[in-house]
Amino acid sequence: MDKHHSKDLSSRLPGFYELPIGERIKLAKAFASLSDSEAANLSQFSTISPELADVFIENAIGTFSLPLGVATNFLINGEELLIPMAVEETSVLAAASHGAKLVRCGGGFDTTSSEPIMTGQIQLFLKGPVDYDLILSKNSQTLIDYANRGQDKLIQRGGGAKALSWRHIEEEDLLIIHLDIDTRDAMGANIVNTMCERVSGLMPELFDCDIGLRILTNLSDKRTAKAECCIPNSALDSKGFSGEEVVDRIEKAYKFAFYDVYRATTHNKGIMNGIDPVVIATGNDWRAIEAGAHAFAARTGTYKPMTHWRVDSNGNLCGTLELPMAVGTVGGVTKLHPTAQASLKLLGNPNARKLAEIICCVGLAQNLSALRALASEGIQKGHMSLHQKNLEMMRRQGASRY
DSSP states (O other), X not given: OOOOSOXXXXXXXXXXXXXXXXXXXXXXXXXXXXXXXXXXXHHOSOOOOHHHHHHHSTTOOOOOOOOEEEEEEEEETTEEEEEEEEOOSTTHHHHHHHHHHHHHTTTOXXXXXXXXXXXXXXXEEEOSOOOHHHHHHXXXXXXXXXXXXTOHHHHHTXXXXXXXXXXXXXXXXXXXXXXXXXOTTSOOHHHHHHHHHXXXXXXXXXXXXXXXXXXXXXXXXXXXXXXXXXXXXXXXOOSSSOHHHHHHXXXXXXXXXXXXXXXXHHHHHHHHHHHHHHHHHTTOOHXXXXXXXXXXXXXXXXXXXXXXXXXXXXXXXXXXXXXXXXXXXXXXXXXHOHHHHHHHHHTTOOOHHHHHHHHHHHHHHHHHHHHHHHHTTOHHHHHHHHHHHHHHHHHHHHHHHO
């Protein structure tokens, strides 16, 4: 990650939410050393030109704005970060910031991630008995090399097709080829699809088959990021409960989600409350992240909570979130959208793996904040106090209409 932040700067900004918008922008600008134009891209309410809108979608007629905010208090691998989040739901940023504040008490978040391996699938309809194991084993490297043709720049950066595997679906006599590709700092959908289409052209030369689909899978389970934290129980003291009681109640709330799919669904929705806004703010594909995360949560055959919470031997609360996280920092909307570019600079211009780790930290903070509220005073107290602004505006608009 680009160490652009001064050591004297902290993401711990008490009262940030009380400042006028202009003052918030000034603080974010100073924090990330943004230029005037970059700060303007981050703070204006319409940064997409008609020309860009026409590139991003077909039949463009305008833009649809989402509020862009900054979550504070994040300390990730010892680095202070402000987190850009684009979302319309009241209380999301407050919850993320509060969760990060609690995690700071335990030293902040620690993260890891895997190499950025995406997987493409090729569907083959076999026309008769064939020893595909023998044929594909003998030709795997040839197929990998063929997939990498024309990808010189990607290969130079350490990326490219890395492995080939396959499985047979007996009921339909289908052979499914998996091509694993290191896409480096790109999300990589176009790279993967291009390589799959290229490789599929060789299959009928190896054995008698018809070619079906050739496309990436959004269950990128070889491209994961993990965030971890431990919070001292003393940091979780509240008016009605001791820290020890809150820790115990959070662990029990987690177990509720572990054993009950109805609770797990809402538990995980809350995690995505934190993840999606960062994905959107950085110009990445939140639908792909959602699909992969929920599929990963059901990989055992039963839908489970995405986070794991436990009490350690010292009575402290420890949490982990590991998810597929196929995000990019180069190419596509990420490079073309001025607000996405400013958001990435605010984050220190991370590479794809670091961005994935940051996003998991936000999801973990969001979940912590929700569970702490649910396990103590209840979710509505804080949420409804923030939601009151919406209600007041609705009342004013109603009065002005009539």
